[in-house]
Amino acid sequence: MIIDSRSRTGLSRTMSGNKYRPARNTGLISCLILIFLLSASTVPVYGKTTLTVGTWLTPDSWAQYDPQMNAMKEALPHIELDVFRIAAHSDYAAHLTLLAATGDLPDILQVPPEQVAPLVNAGILLDLRPFMNADSGFATTNWLPGMLDAVTYQRIVFGVPAFVNTYAYAYNADILMQRGVHAPAAGSWISWDQIRDIARKTTYDNSGDGVVDIWGYFQGFTFDSVLPLLFQAGGRLYDERMLIRLNTPEMNEAMNWFLELIHVYKVHPPLGASITQFNQGKIASARLGSTQALAIAANKTPVRVTAGGFYRERSEVAYVTSFAMTTSVRNKEAAWEFLKWLTTAKSQWYVAERGRVPIRRDVAIHQLPDAWMRDFLYGFIFSLEHGQSYPYHLYSDVITRTFNEDIKPVFQGSRPAQAALMQMEEKLNALIREQQ
Numbered sequence: 001m002i003i004d005s006r007s008r009t010g011l012s013r014t015m016s017g018n019k020y021r022p023a024r025n026t027g028l029i030s031c032l033i034l035i036f037l038l039s040a041s042t043v044p045v046y047g048k049t050t051l052t053v054g055t056w057l058t059p060d061s062w063a064q065y066d067p068q069m070n071a072m073k074e075a076l077p078h079i080e081l082d083v084f085r086i087a088a089h090s091d092y093a094a095h096l097t098l099l100a101a102t103g104d105l106p107d108i109l110q111v112p113p114e115q116v117a118p119l120v121n122a123g124i125l126l127d128l129r130p131f132m133n134a135d136s137g138f139a140t141t142n143w144l145p146g147m148l149d150a151v152t153y154q155r156i157v158f159g160v161p162a163f164v165n166t167y168a169y170a171y172n173a174d175i176l177m178q179r180g181v182h183a184p185a186a187g188s189w190i191s192w193d194q195i196r197d198i199a200r201k202t203t204y205d206n207s208g209d210g211v212v213d214i215w216g217y218f219q220g221f222t223f224d225s226v227l228p229l230l231f232q233a234g235g236r237l238y239d240e241r242m243l244i245r246l247n248t249p250e251m252n253e254a255m256n257w258f259l260e261l262i263h264v265y266k267v268h269p270p271l272g273a274s275i276t277q278f279n280q281g282k283i284a285s286a287r288l289g290s291t292q293a294l295a296i297a298a299n300k301t302p303v304r305v306t307a308g309g310f311y312r313e314r315s316e317v318a319y320v321t322s323f324a325m326t327t328s329v330r331n332k333e334a335a336w337e338f339l340k341w342l343t344t345a346k347s348q349w350y351v352a353e354r355g356r357v358p359i360r361r362d363v364a365i366h367q368l369p370d371a372w373m374r375d376f377l378y379g380f381i382f383s384l385e386h387g388q389s390y391p392y393h394l395y396s397d398v399i400t401r402t403f404n405e406d407i408k409p410v411f412q413g414s415r416p417a418q419a420a421l422m423q424m425e426e427k428l429n430a431l432i433r434e435q436q
Contacts, residue, residue, distance in 0.1 A: 047078055048077075048078050048079070048080055049078060049079055049080070049331050049334040050079075050080045050081070050082050051079060051080070051081055051082070051107045051108055051331070051334060051335055051338060052081075052082045052083075052084070052106035052107045052108070053081050053082065053083045053084070053106055053107070053108045053109075053110065053323075054084060054085075054086040054096070054099075054105075054106040054108070054109045054110065055083060055084075055085060055086065055109075055110040056085065056086060056087060056088060056089045056092045056110070056112065057085065057110070058085060059085075062083060064354055067350050067353065067354075068347060068350035068351070068354075069081065071346065071347065071350060072338070072341055072342075072347065075341055075346070076337055076338065076341060078334070079334050079337065079338055081338075084106070086099070086106075086109075089112060089114075089115075090397065092112070092115050093115045093118035093119055093122075096109070096119060096122070096124055097118075097122050097124070100122060100123075100124050100326075100327075100328075103328065104328075105124065105326045105327065105328035106326060106328070107325070107326060107328070107329040107330060107331070107335050108323055108324065108325060108326070108329070108335055108338065108339070109124075109125070109159075109323070109324045109326055110162070110321065110322075110323055111125075111158070111159055111321070111322045111323065111324050112321055113150075113319045113320055113321070113322075113389075113390040113392070114390070114396045114397055114400070115396075116153055116158065116322075116392045117153065117392040117393050117394045117396060118394055119158070119324075120153050120154050120156065120158050120392075121154070121394055123327065124326055124327060125156070125158040125159065125324045125325065125326060125327070126158075126324070126325045126326065126327055126329065126332075127156035127157060127158070128151075128156075128157040128158070128159065128160065128324075128325065128336075128339070129156065129157045131332075131336045131339075132157065135336070135340065137340075138340055142345070142360045142361050142362045143161070143343070143359055143360055143361075144164070144359055144360065144361060144381065144384045144385075144387075145384060145385055145386075145387065146318055146384065146387050146388065146389055147161045147164070147318075147320065147359045149389050150164075150318060150320035150322075150389035150390075151320065151322050153392050158322070158324050159322035159323055159324030159325075159339070160322060160323055160324075160339045160340070160342055160343050161320045161321075161322050161343065161359040162320075162321050162322055162323050162342050162343075162351070162359070163320075163321055163348075163351045163356045163357060163358065163359060164290075164318050164319065164320045164321070164356075164357045164358075164359055164384065164387075165289060165290050165291055165318075165319040165320075165321070165356070165357070166289070166290055166316055166317065166318045166319065166357055166380050166383055166384055166387055167228065167287050167288060167289050167290070167308065167316050167317065167380075167383065168287075168288060168290075168305045168306060168307055168308055168316065168379050168380050168382070168383040169184070169189075169190040169195070169285065169286075169287065169288070169305070169306050169307065169308060169309055170278075170285065170286055170287075170288035170303050170304065170305045170306070170379070171183065171184070171198070171284060171285040171286075171303070171304055171306075172278070172281060172283070172284050172285070172301060172302055172303060173302040173303070173304050174281075174302045175202055175214060175281070175284040176198070176202060176284065176285075179201055179202045179204070179284070180201075181198055181201050181202060183304065184198075184306045185306070186304070186306060186375070186378075186379070186382075187306060187307055187378075187379070187382040188306045188307060189306070189307045189308055189309065189310045189314050189386075190306060190307070190308075190309050190310070191309070191310055191311065192232070192257055192309065192310075192311045195217055195285070195309060196217075196257075196260075196261060196265060196267070198216065198217070198284070198285055199215075199216025199217035199261065199265070199267035199268070199284065199285060200216060200265055200267055201216070202214060202216040202267075202284035202285065203215055203216035203266070203267040203284070212266075212269075213282070214282060214283065214284055215267065215268065215269045215273070215277070215282065215283045215284065216267035216268070216283075216284050216285065217261060217267055217268050217283070217284065217285050217286060218268060218269065218273065218275060218277065218278055218283045218285075218286040218287070219258055219261070219268060219286070219287050220275065220287060221271055221404075221407070221408075221411050222400075222403075222404050223399070223400045223403040223404055223407075224317065224400070225287065226251075226254065226255065226258065226403075226407075227317055227391075228287070228308070228309065228315060228316050228317050229254035229255075229257070229258060229309075229311075230250055230251050230254050231313065231315035231316075231317070231388055232254070232308075232309055232310050232311045232312065232313055232314070232315050233250040233251070233253050233254045233311050233312055233313075234250055234311075234312040234313050235248055235249075235250025235251055235254070237391045238391060238393065241436075242393060242394070242432065243429045243432055243433070244393075244399060244424075244425055244428045244429060244432070245425070246403075246421040246422075246424050246425040246428075247418065247421045247422040247425045251421060252417060252418055252421065254311075255410070255417040255421070256417060257311075259410070259411070259413075259417060262411065262413075263413050269283070270411075270412075271408060271411040271412055275288070275289070275292060276295070278292075278301075278303075279292060279295045279296050279299050279301055280299060280301070281299070281301050287309065288303070288305065290355075290356065290357045290377075290380045291356075293355035293356075293373065293376055293377075294355050296376075297355070297370075297372065297373070303376070304375065304379070305375065305376055305378075305379025305380060306379055306382070307379065307382040307383045307385070307386075308383040308386060308387075313386075314386040315386055315387070315388055316383045316384070316386065316387045316388070317387065317388060317389075317390055318384055318387040318388065318389055318390065319390050320359070320389065320390070323338075323339055323342055324339075325339060343359065343360070345360055345362050345363055345364075348360050348363045349363055349364060351363075352365050352368060352377055353368065355373060355376075355377075357377060357380045357381065357384070358377075361381075365377050365378065365381075394432075394435075395428070395431065395432060395435075398428070398431065399428055402424060402427065402428060403424060406420055406423070406424050407420060407424075
């Protein structure tokens with residue numbers, strides 16, 4: 001029998017083994033039964049331990065983990081999961097801070113990269129390094145480059161990497177062939193000059209009406225789209241005081257290269273375009289995110305993925321979703337068993353199977369039945385060889401929102417990049433200094 005109710009913080013919670021089901025109002029009797037069950041869960045019943053797991057995902061979104069979590073239940077039959085939604089992504093850290101104050105934190109948290117700094121800063125997450133060092137059966141040897149760094153912040157290992165979203169240079173094989181363009185080799189890194197040259201050769205007006213039908217390249221218009229260009233130019237985003245550095249030679253160089261693609265060479269679509277146009281075969285090449293795998297497969301777009309881009313440096317940005325142990329964990333040994341299992345090759349196989357990038361080199365991607373998916377994932381793994389972790393900051397959300405809004409006139413061509421970058425840097429640093 002599944003008992004649903006609401007916790008005293010007003011957040012829905014479901015006791016359902018390894019399944020996440022939507023909550024429903026069952027009244028006072030159900031509330032009393034749930035309180036009893038939650039109290040009893042601190043003591044193993046029939047040798048089992050229940051771990052509460054907090055996430056920002058809805059029940060439908062969490063369902064993507066079902067095969068992986070069912071395999072976990074077979075591997076660790078003494079552990080059951082009680083999964084519940086804390087809050088929406090943008091409100092996640094704020095709600096968790098409230099739960100910490102009321103003593104109602106879950107045992108385990110799913111942590112998005114944008115929320116890492118606030119959660120670590122609030123002292124909500126345990127340092128896992130002692131668990132790693134004490135466990136002779138645990139090793140990071142087969143983790144991809146940067147994965148351990150991605151779960152390290154403020155000198156603690158705040159979690160374990162569950163999967164990674166990253167980006168790579170991708171192209172439409174049919175369009176390049178039709179335009180007589182030699183396709184980049186698998187696993188190759190593509191220079192800014194190559195990106196521009198391929199884009200110039202593949203941008204064309206198919207119907208002759210003066211309107212571009214196929215654009216040569218798509219980078220994107222958000223903070224996350226510009227960030228890898230800064231890294232590739234050799235720049236860094238924050239100084240030692242965690243003040244943001246936007247008005248730098250490297251950032252201006254990156255922005256000017258990008259803006260030339262739009263306004264000078266006219267090979268990049270104007271503001272308002274989206275990556276879905278690449279998925280639909282209307283853009284020849286793009287900086288593509290690994291999250292697009294299923295959409296591309298559904299459209300049967302003939303996409304090939306190489307690796308990342310480079311200018312002075314080879315670099316891309318890795319967005320690692322992690323799972324962490326909170327300071328309120330009731331059974332540290334069981335929680336560590338669960339976290340450790342998530343990083344195993346067996347567990348990471350299910351990550352690859354659902355079209356996401358695993359965090360290990362030894363996952364049997366070659367055994368995936370879909371040849372296209374195998375090649376697709378290998379391209380992103382090549383990119384991760386020089387990937388950098390998303391740069392954690394206490395005000396990541398504010399920085400991202402500010403940049404995305406204030407940069408629009410620059411992409412529209414109505415404001416110089418340097419003026420906008422200078423103003424954003426001053427505004428954001430004033431906020432950061434005020435809070436320090």
